[in-house]
Amino acid sequence: MAAPAFVVRRGQASDLLACTAIWQSTDGVSSPAPANPYFLFAHELETGTLVVAEGADGLIGFGASLPRLDRWFLADLFIDPHGQSTGVGRSLLESLVDIDRPGPSRATLASGDPRAVSLYTRFGMTPRCPVFYLTTRSADRFPVPGRTGVAVTEVDGEQFARLVSALGHRIDPVDVAYLAAHLDVTWLRIGNRSGEAVAAAAVRWGHPFVLSDPDAVTIAPLVLTQGASAADVAAGLLAWIEDQGRRPAGAGVRLFVPGPHPLLPVLLDAGFAIVDVDTLCASDAAHTGPVAPDPTRTCPATDIP
Numbered sequence: 695m696a697a698p699a700f701v702v703r704r705g706q707a708s709d710l711l712a713c714t715a716i717w718q719s720t721d722g723v724s725s726p727a728p729a730n731p732y733f734l735f736a737h738e739l740e741t742g743t744l745v746v747a748e749g750a751d752g753l754i755g756f757g758a759s760l761p762r763l764d765r766w767f768l769a770d771l772f773i774d775p776h777g778q779s780t781g782v783g784r785s786l787l788e789s790l791v792d793i794d795r796p797g798p799s800r801a802t803l804a805s806g807d808p809r810a811v812s813l814y815t816r817f818g819m820t821p822r823c824p825v826f827y828l829t830t831r832s833a834d835r836f837p838v839p840g841r842t843g844v845a846v847t848e849v850d851g852e853q854f855a856r857l858v859s860a861l862g863h864r865i866d867p868v869d870v871a872y873l874a875a876h877l878d879v880t881w882l883r884i885g886n887r888s889g890e891a892v893a894a895a896a897v898r899w900g901h902p903f904v905l906s907d908p909d910a911v912t913i914a915p916l917v918l919t920q921g922a923s924a925a926d927v928a929a930g931l932l933a934w935i936e937d938q939g940r941r942p943a944g945a946g947v948r949l950f951v952p953g954p955h956p957l958l959p960v961l962l963d964a965g966f967a968i969v970d971v972d973t974l975c976a977s978d979a980a981h982t983g984p985v986a987p988d989p990t991r992t993c994p995a996t997d998i999p
C-alpha cells in the first residue's frame with residue numbers, strides 16, 4: 695500500500711472533535727461518533743503541544759505532549775486504523791520532540807500495540823515495567839474486613855499537590871486545576887494511627903470518556919510513602935469510597951498499578967481483575983518521574999503526568 699500523503703501541523707481547537715473520533719476508532723470497539731471533543735485534548739492544546747497529521751480527506755492522526763518543567767510526558771499518539779504503519783506516528787513523534795526539545799526526564803505509558811513500544815524505545819523511552827489496569831465490579835470482595843486504623847480525610851487540590859510532593863511524586867497545579875474543572879474529583883489524605891500521612895489519592899467519580907464504564911470510580915494518582923502498608927491503605931480507601939454511597943450499582947473501581955507496586959497482590963487478592971496492560975517507558979530508570987517517580991509507590995494517572 696502506498697503511504698498516504700500527509701502533512702504534520704500544530705493542532706487547533708477545531709481539530710479536537712476529529713482527534714476524539716480517531717482516538718475512539720483505535721479502541722477496537724465500535725462506539726457512536728463523539729458529540730463533543732474530549733476535554734483532555736483541549737488541556738493538551740492549552741498547556742502542552744498537540745500536533746495533527748492531515749491527509750487529503752482530513753485528519754489521520756494526532757499526538758500530544760505535556761511538558762512540565764524538567765519533565766516531559768508523551769500523553770497521546772493515535773493514528774486512524776486506515777493510516778497506521780505508514781510512518782504517520784513516527785512523523786508526529788518527531789514533530790513533538792522537535793517542538794518541545796524535551797530534557798532527560800521523558801516518559802509515557804505505551805499501549806500493547808508493538809508499534810508504540812517500538813517507537814518510544816527508539817525515541818529514548820525505554821520499557822521499564824508493566825502498568826496493569828485493574829477494575830472490579832464486586833463490592834463484596836473488597837479487602838474491608840474492618841477498619842484498619844488509617845484515617846481518610848478530604849483535602850483541597852492545593853493541599854493534595856503539596857502532599858503528593860512531600861511523598862516524592864509531583865503533580866503540576868495546572869493538572870490539578872484541569873481535573874477539578876472537568877471531573878468530579880475528591881482529593882484525599884490517608885494518615886496512619888500516629889497521624890502521619892502515608893498516602894494521597896485522587897478519587898474521580900465517573901468520567902464521560904471512559905466509554906466502557908462512565909460511572910466507574912477511578913483512583914488516580916495514588917501515592918504511598920516508603921514502607922506504608924498497602925493492605926491498610928487499600929482497605930481504608932475502599933471502605934471510604936463505599937461509605938460515600940456514591941458508586942452506582944454495577945460501576946467499577948479502577949486503578950493503574952505498576953508491576954512492582956505492593957498494591958498489586960493486595961488488589962488481585964481482593965478480586966480486582968486485570969483488564970489491560972500498558973508499559974511504563976522512561977528515559978532513565980532513575981527518571982520515570984513524569985509517570986511514576988517510583989513505581990513501587992505511585993499508581994499513576996494515565997491522562998496527566
Ligand SMILES: CC(C)(COP(=O)(O)OP(=O)(O)OC[C@H]1O[C@@H](n2cnc3c(N)ncnc32)[C@H](O)[C@@H]1OP(=O)(O)O)[C@@H](O)C(=O)NCCC(=O)NCCS
Pocket residue numbers: 720770771772773774777778779780781782783784785803804805806807808809810812813
Ligand atoms: C502505535 C501507533 C501510534 C504507531 O503509529 P503508526 O503510524 O502506525 O506507526 P509508524 O508507521 O509511524 O511506525 C511504526 C514503527 O514500528 C515498527 N514496527 C511495526 N511492527 C513492529 C513490531 N511488531 N515490532 C517492532 N517494531 C515494529 C515499524 O517498523 C515502524 O518503525 P520505523 O518507523 O523505524 O519503520 C499507531 O499504530 C496506533 O495508533 N495504534 C493504535 C492506538 C495505540 O495503541 N496508540 C499508542 C498509544 S500509547
